[in-house]
Amino acid sequence: MSRDDKRRRKRRQRTEENPKSVWIMMSAAVVLGVVIIAMVAQLVRLNRQGERLNTQTKTEASVDNSAENSKKAGESKKAKGTEAPQETQAPAVEHIRKDLDPDKPMVALTFDDGPYDRVTNRIVKVLAKNDSRATFFVVGNRVERYADTMKNAFNKGNQISTHTFDHGDLSKMKKKQIRRELTRAFRVMKKINGEEPTMLRPPYGNVNDKMRRTIKIPMIYWSVDTEDWASRNSKKILKKCKSISDGDIVLMHDLYPSTAGAVEKLVPKLRKKGFQLVTVEELFYYKGIDAEGGKVYFSGK
Numbered sequence: 001m002s003r004d005d006k007r008r009r010k011r012r013q014r015t016e017e018n019p020k021s022v023w024i025m026m027s028a029a030v031v032l033g034v035v036i037i038a039m040v041a042q043l044v045r046l047n048r049q050g051e052r053l054n055t056q057t058k059t060e061a062s063v064d065n066s067a068e069n070s071k072k073a074g075e076s077k078k079a080k081g082t083e084a085p086q087e088t089q090a091p092a093v094e095h096i097r098k099d100l101d102p103d104k105p106m107v108a109l110t111f112d113d114g115p116y117d118r119v120t121n122r123i124v125k126v127l128a129k130n131d132s133r134a135t136f137f138v139v140g141n142r143v144e145r146y147a148d149t150m151k152n153a154f155n156k157g158n159q160i161s162t163h164t165f166d167h168g169d170l171s172k173m174k175k176k177q178i179r180r181e182l183t184r185a186f187r188v189m190k191k192i193n194g195e196e197p198t199m200l201r202p203p204y205g206n207v208n209d210k211m212r213r214t215i216k217i218p219m220i221y222w223s224v225d226t227e228d229w230a231s232r233n234s235k236k237i238l239k240k241c242k243s244i245s246d247g248d249i250v251l252m253h254d255l256y257p258s259t260a261g262a263v264e265k266l267v268p269k270l271r272k273k274g275f276q277l278v279t280v281e282e283l284f285y286y287k288g289i290d291a292e293g294g295k296v297y298f299s300g301k
Contacts, residue, residue, distance in 0.1 A: 105246035114254035122260035132277030137201035140165030140185035159279035218291035222251035237262035247301035
């Protein structure tokens with residue numbers, strides 16, 4: 001084969017191959033176009049789904065919030081509707097007995113720092129068994145926790161008065177703080193008993209002129225201190241009570257089982273001696289003491 005024939009053959013081969021290459025490239029372009037179109041369509045579809053999902057989520061959240069708000073509003077109305085009757089609840093019993101004998105000796109047992117179910121209930125039980133009553137100066141922040149215990153003592157005719165809300169030292173407070181402390185105590189006690197306390201036992205026994213000017217109810221001290229909080233011993237508590245006489249106000253605390261143990265023995269002993277165990281209100285009533293707000297009283301003598 002001559003050199004010219006070889007050249008003509010190569011040119012013919014290149015001419016035959018070119019259409020194949022063009023066809024392959026065109027086919028690839030078509031396939032690529034189809035893929036791109038499919039991807040764009042998928043993206044559009046996903047975007048629309050996302051928008052619908054977002055709209056649905058917002059709607060559900062709105063419904064949930066509306067339902068929650070409606071629920072809260074209903075609970076608020078319900079709470080408001082149930083609190084009002086408690087505020088106006090009448091006392092369950094008459095707290096000053098009219099059948100006591102003014103010629104017989106009287107003593108007022110008083111208990112601070114409660115209520116505490118394990119101790120207060122024991123004291124209330126022995127008092128009721130011996131036709132006796134006492135005064136409980138309760139701490140406001142304990143009242144709701146031991147509401148049933150306080151209510152039981154109240155319904156048995158015992159006097160429930162205040163020892164402040166947080167057992168704070170009122171002598172170190174400003175007037176505004178004193179009022180707030182007592183207001184909080186009054187509110188929680190009235191919610192349960194239906195009435196506000198009429199007497200105050202100052203924490204730590206501290207009183208100053210600012211308190212006398214600010215506090216509108218009588219402040220009650222004591223004439224016999226059992227020091228039960230220090231000894232926590234029933235025998236020592238009873239020993240401190242040997243000096244009890246007509247008109248005394250006795251200080252104890254219904255936090256300690258040892259105090260309950262002493263009271264369970266003391267109450268029947270005093271009754272056998274002819275004592276009438278009364279509340280501070282009853283003591284003042286029969287002794288003719290007109291207790292005034294802001295003043296301090298140590299006994300009924």
